[in-house]
Amino acid sequence: xxxxxxxxxxxxxxxxxxxxxxxxxxxxxxxxxxxxxxxxxxxxxxxxxxxxxxxxxxxxxxxxxxxxxxxxxxxxxxxxxxxxxxxxxxxxxxxxxxxxxxxxxxxxxxxxxxxxxxxxxxxxxxxxxxxxxxxxxxxxxxxxxxxxxxxxxxxxxxxxxxxxxxxxxxxxxxxxxxxxxxxxxxxxxxxxxxxxxxxxxxxxxxxxxxxx
Amino acid sequence: xxxxxxxxxxxxxxxxxxxxxxxxxxxxxxxxxxxxxxxxxxxxxxxxxxxxxxxxxxxxxxxxxxxxxxxxxxxxxxxxxxxxxxxxxxxxxxxxxxxxxxxxxxxxxxxxxxxxxxxxxxxxxxxxxxxxxxxxxxxxxxxxxxxxxxxxxxxxxxxxxxxxxxxxxxxxxxxxxxxxxxxxxxxxxxxxxxxxxxxxxxxxxxxxxxxx
Numbered sequence: 240x241x242x243x244x245x246x247x248x249x250x251x252x253x254x255x256x257x258x259x260x261x262x263x264x265x266x267x268x269x270x271x272x273x274x275x276x277x278x279x280x281x282x283x284x285x286x287x288x289x290x291x292x293x294x295x296x297x298x299x300x301x302x303x304x305x306x307x308x309x310x311x312x313x314x315x316x317x318x319x320x321x322x323x324x325x326x327x328x329x330x331x332x333x334x335x336x337x338x339x340x341x342x343x344x345x346x347x348x349x350x351x352x353x354x355x356x357x358x359x360x361x362x363x364x365x366x367x368x369x370x371x372x373x374x375x376x377x378x379x380x381x382x383x384x385x386x387x388x389x390x391x392x393x394x395x396x397x398x399x400x401x402x403x404x405x406x407x408x409x410x411x412x413x414x415x416x417x418x419x420x421x422x423x424x425x426x427x428x429x430x431x432x433x434x435x436x437x438x439x440x441x442x443x444x445x446x447x448x449x450x451x
Numbered sequence: 452x453x454x455x456x457x458x459x460x461x462x463x464x465x466x467x468x469x470x471x472x473x474x475x476x477x478x479x480x481x482x483x484x485x486x487x488x489x490x491x492x493x494x495x496x497x498x499x500x501x502x503x504x505x506x507x508x509x510x511x512x513x514x515x516x517x518x519x520x521x522x523x524x525x526x527x528x529x530x531x532x533x534x535x536x537x538x539x540x541x542x543x544x545x546x547x548x549x550x551x552x553x554x555x556x557x558x559x560x561x562x563x564x565x566x567x568x569x570x571x572x573x574x575x576x577x578x579x580x581x582x583x584x585x586x587x588x589x590x591x592x593x594x595x596x597x598x599x600x601x602x603x604x605x606x607x608x609x610x611x612x613x614x615x616x617x618x619x620x621x622x623x624x625x626x627x628x629x630x631x632x633x634x635x636x637x638x639x640x641x642x643x644x645x646x647x648x649x650x651x652x653x654x655x656x657x658x659x660x661x662x663x
Contacts, residue, residue, distance in 0.1 A: 284540035285522055310497055313525035317546045328496035334529045 240322075240344045240364045244305060245401045245421030246449075247442045248275040253283075255429040262294050264434050269302035271438025273428070274421070277324050277346075279309035292318040305344060312338050322346065324367065327354060332361045348403065350381035352392070359397040367423060368392045370404020371414060374425075390417035408440060415448035452534075452556045452576045456517060457613045457633030458661075459654045460487040465495075467641040474506050476646050481514035483650025485640070486633070489536050489558075491521035504530040517556060524550050534558065536579065539566060544573045560615065562593035564604070571609040579635060580604045582616020583626060586637075602629035620652060627660035 249268045256264050265276055276299050280288045292306070292314055299306040305321035308314050310329045315322065322344025325335055335345055348367040349355040358366045370383050383404060384392060393400050399420045406414065407427040414422055424441060431437030461480045468476050477488055488511050492500045504518070504526055511518040517533035520526050522541045527534065534556025537547055547557055560579040561567040570578050582595050595616060596604060605612050611632045618626065619639040626634055636653060643649030 285542050286540045289542060289546070311525060313523060313528075313542060313550065316525075316550055317542060328498045330497050330501060330525060330529060334501070338525065338528055 240305065240399075242399045242420050244274045245365055245399055246274045246445050247272060247438065248277065248401050248421050248423040249273045249428050249438075250277045250279050250309070250403075250423050250425045252279065252425050252429050255426045257430060261291060262298055264429055265295050266298050267433065267435035268428050268438045269299060269304050271435035272442040273304060273438050275305050275307060277307040277309055277423070278320075279324075281309075285311075285314065288314050289317050292320060296320070307344060307346065315339065315343070322364070324348070326369075332358075332363060336362065346401070349392070352395070355392055355395055359395070363398055365399040365401055365420070366396055367401050367403045368396075368419065371402045372405025372410060374405045386413055386417060389414065389419060393418045408437075408444060411441060412444050412448045415445055421445065452517065452611075454611045454632050456486045457577055457611055458486045458657050459484060459650065460489065460613050460633050460635040461485045461640050461650075462489045462491050462521075462615075462635050462637045464491065464637050464641050467638045469642060473503060474510055476641055477507050478510050479645065479647035480640050480650045481511060481516050483647035484654040485516060485650050486654075487517050487519060489519040489521055489635070490532075491536075493521075497523075497526065500526050501529050504532060508532070519556060519558065527551065527555070534576070536560070538581075544575060548574065558613070561604070564607070567604055567607060571607070575610055577611040577613055577632070578608055579613050579615045580608075580631065583614045584617025584622065586617045598625055598629060601626065601631060605630045620649075620656060623653060624656050624660045627657055633657065 251261055278292055296306055307322045307324050308320045309324050312323055312330055312335055324346040326348040344364045346365045347358050347363045348369045349358050368384055368389055371389050372383050389402055401421045401423050402414045402419045403423040406422040406424045411422045428434050428437050463473050490504055508518055519534045519536050520532045521536050524535055524542055524547055536558040538560040556576045558577045559570050559575045560581045561570050580596055580601055583601050584595050613633045613635050614626045614631045615635040618634040618636045623634045640646050640649050
């Protein structure tokens with residue numbers, strides 16, 4: 240994985256997509272410049288999850304954008320996804336790596352500095368600093384890092400970082416400014432009237448705040 | 452898998468275990484003669500599911516009883532379980548077989564005669580005829596087969612069969628009488644005051660109605 244692929248990282252949420260199929264959201268988002276796509280489905284049956292991933296795969300592939308599966312290593316293996324994103328309640332990293340092999344992308348959410356220290360000792364491809372801000376799209380999250388917490392986390396991290404939680408056009412400029420490699424966006428793209436234009440606008444903000 | 456291993460097949464349900472840890476339920480059940488154990492956890496996080504499976508594994512292994520994981524092929528691979536049980540909304544059989552390899556047990560629930568016909572063309576190790584009766588432990592199930600439907604399904608099946616749904620001391624005698632290879636029991640063991648004695652009692656009924 241290239242560090243630049245974290246820049247504008249779309250995390251899907253079917254429930255926030257205003258009834259539009261995810262293929263449409265993702266198709267527009269990659270056309271608008273999203274650099275990575277994570278399929279997150281907490282309620283779907285395994286079969287529906289697999290079928291949805293199979294529909295997104297050619298969309299992502301055509302755009303040269305990695306498709307990452309949230310939590311479910313079986314789904315990632317079934318569809319030949321580019322990797323998985325795991326949280327602290329998901330498969331332990333070592334097991335995930337063993338099942339997926341050395342070449343797949345594995346991202347890990349860290350919810351505090353203790354998690355980050357553990358992640359520094361693992362061969363993960365990136366860490367998600369989660370959440371930076373409180374957010375209505377995930378209700379089970381830990382205490383937010385805040386901007387200063389994120390700055391410290393980015394400094395301490397041995398791996399590329401992506402900021403998660405509360406990422407939208409108003410927040411991502413400052414977030415990129417503290418040196419994170421990218422931002423993970425949910426509703427700011429999934430719920431946008433035009434996911435393509437929203438992605439273009441967000442990417443522009445990200446790029447103009449790179450390496451400040 | 453030996454056909455006899457289907458005889459008294461425990462499907463776990465943490466919510467029906469009256470607060471007792473599943474290791475205790477399973478330990479008693481295998482001591483009482485259960486021939487196969489399926490770990491079913493629809494609500495647990497991946498990490499909790501894996502940890503629970505790792506706790507059950509030595510208990511089953513010591514008793515020589517296969518440990519089967521419901522739905523989650525990633526969990527089965529992570530813990531080196533003996534196989535998986537998949538339903539019609541889970542991973543498609545061919546994908547499951549590819550991920551698990553030729554030696555693992557794969558059982559498939561069939562909910563009607565159309566599912567059964569499809570299953571006859573697959574290399575599954577057994578089919579679960581589900582549900583035979585209505586049951587409070589699964590609320591999302593299809594129209595029950597009933598005893599005559601079960602008899603017909605057993606006759607038509609190319610694979611060993613296990614009867615699922617409403618299996619308890621009052622029903623399993625007749626169910627075994629129509630020629631099924633075994634019965635899958637949830638609450639009759641998980642909720643019993645003594646899972647061990649309940650298993651012994653159920654196994655006695657199963658064995659006395661074999662090949663009638």
